Amino acid sequence: MSAERLLKVPRKLLYCLAVFVLAFPLFVPLRLPIAISKETKVFYEYMEDLRGTDAHVLIIAMIPPPFWGEFRHLLFAILQHLFLLEDVKIIIAPVFMAPTMALVHQVLDMVSNPLNKTYGKDYVVLSFIPAAIESTFAMLSSDFRGSYQTDEFGTPIDELPAMDGVNTIGDFDAVIWCEPARWQPAVALYMYPKWPNVAYFGVLIAEGYYFATPYIGNVYKSAIWGIRMAAEYQQLYGGPYSGAEKQMDGLSLYHILGIALIVVANVIYFAGRTKQKPQGKR
Amino acid sequence: MAWYKGMAGPLVIIWIVAFIILFSHYYPGTVMDSISSTLYNWGIIAGSVIIWVGLINVCYYAYRDLKRKAPGRWYFAAFQLLIIILILASGFGQGETSYQPGANTIINWLFNNVYQIGAMTVSAMSGLYCVTATYRAFRARSAEAALFIIAGVFVMLRNAPIGGVIWAGFPIIGEWVVSTIYDGIIKTLYICMAIGILAYVIRYYMGKEKAALGVLE
Numbered sequence: 001m002s003a004e005r006l007l008k009v010p011r012k013l014l015y016c017l018a019v020f021v022l023a024f025p026l027f028v029p030l031r032l033p034i035a036i037s038k039e040t041k042v043f044y045e046y047m048e049d050l051r052g053t054d055a056h057v058l059i060i061a062m063i064p065p066p067f068w069g070e071f072r073h074l075l076f077a078i079l080q081h082l083f084l085l086e087d088v089k090i091i092i093a094p095v096f097m098a099p100t101m102a103l104v105h106q107v108l109d110m111v112s113n114p115l116n117k118t119y120g121k122d123y124v125v126l127s128f129i130p131a132a133i134e135s136t137f138a139m140l141s142s143d144f145r146g147s148y149q150t151d152e153f154g155t156p157i158d159e160l161p162a163m164d165g166v167n168t169i170g171d172f173d174a175v176i177w178c179e180p181a182r183w184q185p186a187v188a189l190y191m192y193p194k195w196p197n198v199a200y201f202g203v204l205i206a207e208g209y210y211f212a213t214p215y216i217g218n219v220y221k222s223a224i225w226g227i228r229m230a231a232e233y234q235q236l237y238g239g240p241y242s243g244a245e246k247q248m249d250g251l252s253l254y255h256i257l258g259i260a261l262i263v264v265a266n267v268i269y270f271a272g273r274t275k276q277k278p279q280g281k282r
Numbered sequence: 283m284a285w286y287k288g289m290a291g292p293l294v295i296i297w298i299v300a301f302i303i304l305f306s307h308y309y310p311g312t313v314m315d316s317i318s319s320t321l322y323n324w325g326i327i328a329g330s331v332i333i334w335v336g337l338i339n340v341c342y343y344a345y346r347d348l349k350r351k352a353p354g355r356w357y358f359a360a361f362q363l364l365i366i367i368l369i370l371a372s373g374f375g376q377g378e379t380s381y382q383p384g385a386n387t388i389i390n391w392l393f394n395n396v397y398q399i400g401a402m403t404v405s406a407m408s409g410l411y412c413v414t415a416t417y418r419a420f421r422a423r424s425a426e427a428a429l430f431i432i433a434g435v436f437v438m439l440r441n442a443p444i445g446g447v448i449w450a451g452f453p454i455i456g457e458w459v460v461s462t463i464y465d466g467i468i469k470t471l472y473i474c475m476a477i478g479i480l481a482y483v484i485r486y487y488m489g490k491e492k493a494a495l496g497v498l499e
Binding site: 014035129206211228232248255259264266269270 | 303306307310315318319322323325326329330333390393394397398401402404405406409410412413414416417418420421422431434435438439441442443444445446447450453460461464465468469472
């Protein structure tokens with residue numbers, strides 16, 4: 001078979017190969033090892049230090065449904081860890097995209113019920129602000145308490161014990177900004193200049209970390225992205241082998257398949273070219 | 283014509299609003315803070331109104347396509363109108379809490395079983411295209427292309443959970459590619475974007491961006 005024909009493998013064959021590589025580990029878990037990244041370690045260690053300190057963590061979330069696959073695992077890992085820490089109060093603020101609220105509740109149901117966490121005492125979901133990201137962040141930064149009169153269910157936030165002692169962004173021990181990619185600078189523009197002592201963290205999709213890298217280590221203490229880091233995080237706090245961790249075999253094999261295809265295609269390409277060269281000289 | 287009837291009227295409002303917000307941003311702790319906060323609230327209210335304007339607009343164009351039986355589009359328009367009517371009827375008919383997670387309503391059923399699944403599927407499809415791209419497009423035809431592919435492979439090995447297990451150096455090299463090469467480029471891009479936005483804002487405040495003020499040339 002000529003090199004040219006080998007390079008024109010039907011796409012359907014490649015798709016089948018990709019689907020097989022992704023699906024196989026779901027049926028036969030390989031439990032390939034996972035290397036823990038520096039970003040996940042920094043994120044985890046900071047949260048771990050909040051154990052027993054009666055800390056308040058604000059999670060601002062804007063998650064469009066196409067990215068729920070990744071964010072479900074990331075939110076699951078972060079929320080489960082924070083709930084396991086005891087005495088940490090979690091305040092969740094869905095912004096910009098209303099469907100975010102549905103995902104937040106799906107994950108909260110999965111995490112809070114088995115750990116017997118109480119709404120209002122251990123965690124709160126604030127009312128949704130249907131405004132642009134810029135105005136929302138500017139508003140939260142200048143007047144957090146004034147921006148939220150009630151929680152999502154219409155209960156005045158003064159009546160929620162989890163909100164005790166929270167008046168401004170500066171009262172939070174950590175602010176986690178969950179959003180796919182493009183709006184990561186919002187923290188740097190609207191919150192960090194006013195509240196530089198708060199620990200900010202980013203949570204985003206795998207391809208989105210490019211948007212956050214200029215801010216990691218200065219504005220953000222750390223950021224985690226994609227299912228992979230959700231799995232790393234789960235490993236660090238000793239979460240159950242499920243969800244994100246189960247998908248890591250597929251992710252590893254898929255990357256290896258990609259690299260193998262690059263190598264094979266280039267080997268065939270160069271082999272074909274060296275064969276053609278002598279003919280060209282004649 | 284009175285001065286406020288042309289472009290000057292909206293421009294004066296824009297200048298005043300911009301002045302208050304910028305003043306409150308750079309000099310916090312003054313009376314401007316509460317005015318600025320009120321203006322942000324107005325922005326939220328305006329945003330909610332704009333959602334309705336968008337809905338009316340979508341309905342109008344769908345209805346027009348349906349009425350004209352636009353070839354290749356009328357059935358999409360009919361489906362669109364049907365879904366809009368269904369969601370509005372469900373929302374208004376099943377009460378204020380119909381959209382809340384967990385509520386057994388048509389909105390939630392459509393959202394969880396149609397929209398959410400469809401959106402995630404479309405997003406995930408790009409992963410399959412990546413596989414064909416690696417085989418069909420990533421060819422080291424030149425030194426630059428070879429460099430690009432090598433850098434890409436290291437970043438892939440950094441991103442893959444197994445990369446660091448195969449060899450601890452892969453994530454370090456991948457990280458170097460991202461933090462040294464990529465970071466510089468993305469920061470440049472951000473700075474260029476910021477300068478572009480600043481130029482646009484200046485043009486806007488000077489009344490040169492007429493489309494934003496509703497003036498079509």
